[in-house]
Amino acid sequence: MQDPDRERRFLTLLNANLPALGRLAGSYVRSSAEREDLLQDIAPALWQALPRFRGESSERTFLFRIAHNHCINHITRRRPMASLQELELDPPDGNISIEASLHQQQDSARLTEAVRQLPLIQRQVVVLALEDMEDAEIAQVLGMTENNVGVRLNRARATLRKLMGECP
């Protein structure tokens, strides 16, 4: 790292968003080792992409774009067939068993597990919404229309409520 300004921006962005990135990575992979691997993949990608940042969006939006791209790359590279199952539009059956198996766990752990159960496209939208992003920002990160984000977010919320054992 020989560019002090780039290094300063890199470290500031990472320091400010590391917990959010950790939660994002946690929505794609289960083990903490895999989550660390994923974060360690995201860091070089962010470093390489920083010079391309032209301020069209917030730096946070930019960071989440990079992070999302790497999460998708990570899961499609490692387990193509499992990834295909993750893309299924219908959530897996067995909500009762999810409820039962998670009954003793903390609420945030239940939520993370429920988010992981979402089909990938719904998961992407809902994770960003849970990180307090507006629909317009989510649309920028994912490269889809704001209208599409709204539709998917509604579906995702309904699925999430179902998975969390609440009434739809």
Next chain:
Amino acid sequence: MNAQPDFGALKRQWQSAAPPLPDVAALRERVNADTRAHWRALGLVTALTVLALAGSLVFALLSPDPAAWLSFGFVMLFATLMWSVALWLSRGTWRPRDDSVAAALDVSIRRCRSMVLAAPVGIALYVLGLVGSLAWKDRLFGVDWSTVLGTPGMIFAGWIGAPLYAAGMVWNARRQRSRLKVLLELKRQLTES
């Protein structure tokens, strides 16, 4: 739109989660390591090309047989062909048009397709290089084919190397096809209204 009360509670719950994370210094070291690895890989491929060209140039300069320059010409031609094919295969795969997930998906799909196509093209080039170098030896220096087929170089690069290379390329192409299926499905979901 994303501020319903029940979802607000979920947001607070989500943001209160603090997964254990690697420290920033470790991530910074990873960036340095990755940059070094990237340049090393590029340097290695370039060095191999330069080495092959320099070797055949030295051979042509030292050889009393003027036909050795044809051998140098073949190596030059082959290196140019390989780099051209590699650049052709990687067209449109250098970087996404922007940093959105949709653009990254497009570039990933192109990379997958390029790697699938690289299998037959790579195998064909390998065979071409092997047969070409044998043909030149035969034509220029009058080396008998049957003698060449049993040399250590031919055993290593031909009898062992060629099937291993082909198997590796086919395996990678199959892997990329599976990945392509996932990426195309994801793209379909992203673009459907």
